[in-house]
Amino acid sequence: MGEPLEVLDSVGAGPLAALVGVLLQSTERATPAMIDGRDSIAAALVAHRLTRSATQWWIAATTSADRAVVRGLDHLEIPVVTNLHIHSNTGVGALAALPVLQVAMTTLCVESVPSEQIPSE
Numbered sequence: 001m002g003e004p005l006e007v008l009d010s011v012g013a014g015p016l017a018a019l020v021g022v023l024l025q026s027t028e029r030a031t032p033a034m035i036d037g038r039d040s041i042a043a044a045l046v047a048h049r050l051t052r053s054a055t056q057w058w059i060a061a062t063t064s065a066d067r068a069v070v071r072g073l074d075h076l077e078i079p080v081v082t083n084l085h086i087h088s089n090t091g092v093g094a095l096a097a098l099p100v101l102q103v104a105m106t107t108l109c110v111e112s113v114p115s116e117q118i119p120s121e
Contacts, residue, residue, distance in 0.1 A: 019043035020050070027054040034081075036061035036094040041072035048076055062093035 020043045026033040027047075035044050035058050047054050060073055060080040073080065081097035 016043050020047045023047040027057050061097040
């Protein structure tokens with residue numbers, strides 16, 4: 001197999017190459033990225049091959065019934081937000097995972113504030 005981006009270019013996968021760039025840029029900027037569906041898994045696998053440390057900034061939206069996605073997630077070893085087994089490449093898993101992440105962030109923020117600083121009702 002050649003260089004990852006050359007392989008994507010040779011099969012006419014411009015949108016996937018762009019997604020690889022987005023994932024690599026998220027790593028460069030230390031910005032979390034949510035992986036959801038077969039296309040983003042494929043891009044993540046290429047980005048991971050280019051920069052092994054990139055996965056520290058990624059999470060998977062959900063598990064999938066798609067064997068390719070399951071294998072990709074196993075290879076990437078990234079945390080999965082929900083266990084919904086969604087078989088879609090439309091971002092539905094990410095939409096389902098966002099409220100879970102919002103609750104987690106709110107809980108972390110509230111727990112990090114000393115109790116005497118939390119207004120009482």
